[in-house]
Amino acid sequence: MHRLSAIVARGLRRTYGGTTALDGIDLDVRPGTVRGLLGPNGAGKTTAVRILTTLLRPTGGRAEVAGFDVVTHPRQVRRSIGLVGQHAAVDEQLTGRQNLELFGRLSRLGAKAARARAAELLERVGLDHAGPVSAYSGGMRRRLDLAAGLILAPSVLFLDEPTTGLDPRSRADLWRAVRELAAGGTTVLLTTQYLEEADQLADRITVVDAGRVVAEGTPGELKARLGGERLVVVVRDAERLAQAAAIVGRATSAAPEVDQDTRRVSAGVGTEGVRVLTAALTALSEAGIEAEDVTLRRPTLDEVFLDLTGGDAR
Amino acid sequence: MTAVPVTEGPLRRLGLALADGWTVARRDLIHWANQPMTVVFGVLFPVMITLAFGYLFGGAVDVPAGADYFAFLMPGMYGMTMLFGLGSTMVAVATDASRGVTDRFRSLPMAPSAVLVGRAVADLLHSVLVLAGMLACGLAVGWRPATLSGALGAAGLLLLLRFALLWAGIYLGLVTRDPGAVTAVQTLEFPIGFLSNAFVAPSTMPGWLGAVAEWNPLSSTVAAARELFGNPGWGGDSWIARNAVPMAVVWPLVITAVFFVLAVRRHQRLDR
Numbered sequence: 001m002h003r004l005s006a007i008v009a010r011g012l013r014r015t016y017g018g019t020t021a022l023d024g025i026d027l028d029v030r031p032g033t034v035r036g037l038l039g040p041n042g043a044g045k046t047t048a049v050r051i052l053t054t055l056l057r058p059t060g061g062r063a064e065v066a067g068f069d070v071v072t073h074p075r076q077v078r079r080s081i082g083l084v085g086q087h088a089a090v091d092e093q094l095t096g097r098q099n100l101e102l103f104g105r106l107s108r109l110g111a112k113a114a115r116a117r118a119a120e121l122l123e124r125v126g127l128d129h130a131g132p133v134s135a136y137s138g139g140m141r142r143r144l145d146l147a148a149g150l151i152l153a154p155s156v157l158f159l160d161e162p163t164t165g166l167d168p169r170s171r172a173d174l175w176r177a178v179r180e181l182a183a184g185g186t187t188v189l190l191t192t193q194y195l196e197e198a199d200q201l202a203d204r205i206t207v208v209d210a211g212r213v214v215a216e217g218t219p220g221e222l223k224a225r226l227g228g229e230r231l232v233v234v235v236r237d238a239e240r241l242a243q244a245a246a247i248v249g250r251a252t253s254a255a256p257e258v259d260q261d262t263r264r265v266s267a268g269v270g271t272e273g274v275r276v277l278t279a280a281l282t283a284l285s286e287a288g289i290e291a292e293d294v295t296l297r298r299p300t301l302d303e304v305f306l307d308l309t310g311g312d313a314r
Numbered sequence: 315m316t317a318v319p320v321t322e323g324p325l326r327r328l329g330l331a332l333a334d335g336w337t338v339a340r341r342d343l344i345h346w347a348n349q350p351m352t353v354v355f356g357v358l359f360p361v362m363i364t365l366a367f368g369y370l371f372g373g374a375v376d377v378p379a380g381a382d383y384f385a386f387l388m389p390g391m392y393g394m395t396m397l398f399g400l401g402s403t404m405v406a407v408a409t410d411a412s413r414g415v416t417d418r419f420r421s422l423p424m425a426p427s428a429v430l431v432g433r434a435v436a437d438l439l440h441s442v443l444v445l446a447g448m449l450a451c452g453l454a455v456g457w458r459p460a461t462l463s464g465a466l467g468a469a470g471l472l473l474l475l476r477f478a479l480l481w482a483g484i485y486l487g488l489v490t491r492d493p494g495a496v497t498a499v500q501t502l503e504f505p506i507g508f509l510s511n512a513f514v515a516p517s518t519m520p521g522w523l524g525a526v527a528e529w530n531p532l533s534s535t536v537a538a539a540r541e542l543f544g545n546p547g548w549g550g551d552s553w554i555a556r557n558a559v560p561m562a563v564v565w566p567l568v569i570t571a572v573f574f575v576l577a578v579r580r581h582q583r584l585d586r
Contacts (some may be wrong), residue, residue: 012581050417053421054420054585055419055420055584055585056585057585057586075423078421078422078423079423081421083413083417083418083421083546085417085418086414087413087414088414089413089414089415089417089418090415090418091415093345093349094341094344094345094348094414095348098344098348100427102341103418103422106337106338106419106422106424106425106428107422107423108330108334110425144348152423176586190529212365220420241452255342290538
């Protein structure tokens, strides 16, 4: 196996009774990078995280985290990892500080060091003045959960759908925290159902579906495979549609599609969406063409999967 | 990164495991400090039931001449209190499992046994507290133990039953992983309690039901407690009724032997 990888998996399989949750997954995550594991519900993302964090045994294949085999050396793996799961796995009846001290002591930091680490982490996630966890908002719980995952300053951090159910502001806070950790050298593996999230955070994305890896690459590579974003303009006056199509064509340097019935002009914009959008709007306005609606549409996750799984109906 | 595993001696590992267990148990003690009213109500609940039974139904129960119903009832209620512990252990275990707290523990480099050891220690301490409250309640309503040594022996047998039920609670909590499912078990606690000698003499029940009540492990503990406290008992000529004290040791040991193994296996196989 790769000695240079923080996470390695080879042919990782897991079955529950007759159902196959993971059908042979390979992973190589370089230290200090963020890997996105992208896939729909039931793709096997959580199963993969549970195996890599020693919570579940694989039924086939093998995996190493931080240089240790997850099946034969679980304790060593646990000393090197942090886990932030789908639930905020914290004790409701304790305060945030008491939670972190508990997990710190159980990570064998010793009482004094656990106290100091709890105080440090609470300040870092902005919860140093918060009371009992039962009164926390969803975002606060998730931040406490993240802090709990960071107790041991892990070299590898696992985040299982960390922003599911969070409001946009809490999500932005969490994204910032992940970026800071990665900048500090922590290897991060995060699972998500959101293309945007993987795009924002991950150095490389592994797309999984039905327990298999269906694609892997940088966000740019994956987007290129999908043809990127499309600019869509709805023109108010149907008679100026041809003129609008010509303008959009020039701005995007692509052949636009024109739909007479809906007075719609659309064209691919590659990765230059905002620049092209501005240019097209300026040109339309200079020509005196009134737009009823202008959108820059990103490919949806559905489209990613339809594309990556060869258009199979799901 | 190096792949050389860190080795620890067996004694050091045991010491660390016990320290981890205490840390997990300590979590419950912090709960009590954070929510003292929960502890107070935990003690008040069996006290209220005791008063309700003693003062409302007590007059309707035939007790041997000269005896007070509370003298019969109190050891029965002490036993019931131990039985109620089954539900609270199950709730605690199922809540941790369903909220992901158990997984959090399992992802830490702590001794895996600490999760169970901590739960056992915390619940036993809680039961000592509740039993103390119940004994105070008994003394307040006129119940009296004959000797201190007998009282300590009876308390020991009661806690031994609690210890046995603890493992049943841990096992059931790990199997269901659903705090809601505990309601079903808690609903069964009263029928199990009624189907014993805790409240009335089994001889007043229909023949076969009386036999079931006599062989209820709770009956052995309660009868043994009555004997050791020096309180009047219901009597009974059956073998099981005549051997209450030894059976109050045997029953909990049997329950522990079965459910300790099941609970530990279930806990160890959470990764299967």
